[in-house]
Amino acid sequence: MILDNEKYTKVRGAQAQGARTVKEVKDMTGINIENDQELREIEAVVQNVCRCQNVSVNEVVSAVKNGADTMEKVMEETKAGTGCGRCKGIIANIIENKR
Incomplete structure (x- = not known):
């Protein structure tokens, strides 16, 4: 993976706050x-959503x-x-926003 840890962390953090597209992350x-x-x-x-279990946002x-x-x-x-x-924040956001 070319993506450094700092950027990966920012992307995952944005997902936990509701970002679902690259534009929203940016x-x-x-x-x-x-x-x-x-x-x-x-x-x-x-x-x-879940890297360990390879579960998509859509799932x-x-x-x-x-x-x-x-x-x-x-x-x-x-x-x-x-x-x-570590993906529980993203899951919680999806449950809360149903998207």
Whole structure:
């Protein structure tokens, strides 16, 4: 991965605050995307909620729209958040905003 830890942390933090697109991440963080490879990596991170279990944002949003209205229900339905747990802020934001 070419994306440095600082930028990765900013992207994940923005996701936990509701960013769902690269543009929203850029607007929230002021992150400078230096090249196409870095852009592709940020796009991949933005599409993924849980790196440990490889669970996408769309999978979590779908679970929430289908009634998983608590962290525990989302975890049971998707397995997101059952590894290291660092994605729980993003999951909580998706539950809260249903997007």
